């Protein structure tokens with residue numbers, strides 16, 4: 630596996646901390662690392678059909694009683710704007726603030742200073758149900774809940790029909806392996822969990838996200854070692870999943886960075902480089918160095 634940074638992690642279980650499946654999540658809330666720490670707005674603003682434009686305006690953030698770990702206000706661009714539909718890869722060494730930025734977008738936390746806005750609406754003012762529908766985060770520990778494969782995909786849309794579930798699975802290339810399971814879509818993932826590989830679990834979580842169809846998808850790319858066909862499958866699935874929505878990917882693979890419209894290189898809580906992959910390679914900065922080292926490692 631071509632990891633951009635750091636060692637390969639062997640992630641045996643995947644946890645999908647998936648906001649739109651609130652009911653299902655309650656059942657497993659004990660396994661969730663992070664509960665939202667934010668308050669519901671007193672006068673919620675409705676946004677029933679979000680376009681998915683994100684802006685960070687003078688954002689600073691530190692975890693409770695901690696130092697500032699995200700300081701976009703001090704980055705070159707005080708106002709960072711991600712237009713609707715853009716695929717943005719976040720790269721940077723461990724601790725740079727990538728996950729923290731993602732968590733602010735999913736509103737696990739509110740900024741200490743400044744604001745994060747969706748289509749111009751401060752996330753703090755947005756009706757929680759609309760926020761959960763519009764912004765979905767898939768973490769690298771994508772988790773399969775007890776229940777069938779179909780149940781697991783349907784978490785993305787609890788009232789989904791079986792046709793919709795299958796269509797979502799097809800869209801991300803998950804249907805072939807699902808059909809090959811002992812009971813197909815009715816296979817109990819826990820009982821036969823051993824038959825579902827890490828890559829396949831990731832595809833199921835992609836199908837779930839595809840079905841949820843959020844305007845903004847935040848993806849913490851698995852660093853798990855996927856066998857090669859799965860990795861290629863996952864890349865194809867990603868392309869389908871990212872189309873027609875804003876995407877923020879915490880990227881660990883060169884192949885993923887390559888499909889991004891834009892790369893933000895983070896260091897010490899700041900964005901130190903911002904451009905297309907091609908621009909950043911040409912500019913000869915940090916990303917260019919990482920890219921070259923990566924290519925060498927593949928040679």
Ligand code: ATP
Nearest residue numbers: 692693695698721722723724725726727728729730
């Ligand atoms: P990685 O690639 O390792 O996931 P990252 O770029 O995503 O790193 P963050 O996880 O955003 O970095 O962490 C940024 C800083 O915030 C780090 O110094 C980290 O130790 C700290 N941090 C992260 N989560 C918490 C938390 N829940 N409480 C306190 N500090 C935290």
